[in-house]
Amino acid sequence: MSIEKNSAAPAANAPPSNFLRAIVDNDIAAGTHDRPGMPSVITRFPPEPNGYLHIGHAKSICLNFGMARDYNGRCHLRFDDTNPEKEDQEYVDTIMDSVKWLGFSWEQGGQAYLHYASDYFDQLYAMAEYLIEHGHAYVDSQSADDMAKNRGNFGTPGTNSPFRDRPAAESLQLLRDMKAGKYPDGAHILRAKMSDDAMASSIMTNRDPALYRIRHAHHHRTGDAWCIYPMYDYTHPISDALESITHSLCTLEFTDHRPFYDWLLATLAPGGFFTPPVPRQYEFSRLNLTYLVMSKRKLRQLVDENIVSGWDDPRMPTLVGLRRRGYSPESIQLFCERIGVSKADAWIDMSTLEGSLRDDLDPKAARAIAVLRPLKLIVDNFPAGETVECSAPVHPHHPEMGSRAFPFSKELWIEQEDFMETPVKGYFRFTPPTADKPGSRVRLKYGFIAECTGFDKDADGKVIAVHVNYFEDSKSGTPGADTYKVKGTITWVSAAHALEAEVRLYDRLFLDPNPDAGGKDFKLALNPNALETVTAYLEPSLAAAVGEQRFQFERHGYFVADSVDSTPGKPVFNRAVTLKDSWK
């Protein structure tokens, strides 16, 4: 192995490269965004406060905040709050919580880079007047129907509005009157004039895009101060420029909006509204995850129609839902790193997200025993009323995490699947004695070896208890443990000491890998078994489980105490993910 080769390899912890990092690297080398006293990378995450963030937003958050972190820049959190009817403070609050929970901060050097598009309403308005005065915008008074008709469509050029050439002074007066509340919603609209023949552009969004519309609506921050509101396409580039954003990263559907983005900033630049150089927009593909729907509109439908219990239902792909389900922020960051960033649209398999959670939790989650589908095991030769203390490591590979203790007693709970009256080939758990064979011997993990001696059935023929005799000298961790050879090991809890708890076994919300692809009705693909609730028996120490502590229940998967329905001493557990990918 040559030294040259070695030194060319990236450092083990270097962030994976992608096309956006290549762009940033070039910009830094060329000094594209150099400004005195300013970082050369300033990004922003610009959610609209009209719903809860989902795992798709996490991709954008990890990308924007991650780039800023890796290039010693900064990332702004900006609320794109230009649709007053749909937005609310509740959403602002939960979005901030979710970004922080994911592990990112918009604060730097004692300064909070927390912005609202609504903070720029005055400036946005002044720029609109500037555009009119310089012949780049006009007030259109066509009816909505005419406007739609005259827009043309993909193969057909649009038709100029009859108001397109009205004098600037007239447009200006109309805009002022719109602002003053003299007109009802929809009476007029302010539109851009990118060029004389813009209505014939092959890019639909270049056909005199709307800049302002009349909306007599209360805004969650500006109250009733405004009755005209700027459009997203107008607000976004200007907000980016006012905040000195360098790289404005957005999803691919905005590719067609880039010419307007660039035109708008170039057209406003001579007005001295912001300091050059202006930001640049770059597009990446949005995240689609199989077995999920991602759009806020569809998620809202699931909430409104009570198909789930709320935005934070553990089956929801929202960050509050994933959090309640048991996902750690680190697992979501790991997932975002693994999927990377590109311009190729693709569906990411749900197992990638689940695998990231397993990989994050495996080395750190404390182990515990849970019996989810209980069957009574009676140790006939163990004295009633007595106990023997057994112990197990908190983590099999991390002795420094210590050990845990729990009692062995005469009556235990085991899993129903750990007994078979008529065993199939290769079954190594408890089976009863037959005419020519004694019952099977099995290790009760961290406890003793026991031999099955019989079982009880109820009147319906259902097995209700299994009888065994244990070997006193076979305790795990003692020299006698090795004198018995058994092929099966099962988990158990002492019936008299176990914590009885509600455990929620969550599964995927949809059965179809692409529930809403091609305009399908996603509600037809709902998984009716996405939630199964069981009464389980758990290792006694789990009574002390505190909020958001995640456990591996041996054999079963990763679980977390539910943050909403748990009470002190009486946790309710959610299954975050099973141990193995059972869907493959």
Ligand code: ATP
């Ligand atoms: P939705 O379509 O789910 O309602 P949105 O794009 O309207 O989402 P915004 O609040 O406008 O939601 O999004 C904030 C940022 O998150 C935007 O920059 C957007 O591009 C990004 N984003 C939203 N969904 C995804 C996704 N699935 N993958 C990657 N980025 C996303």
Ligand code: MG
């Ligand atoms: Mg949006």
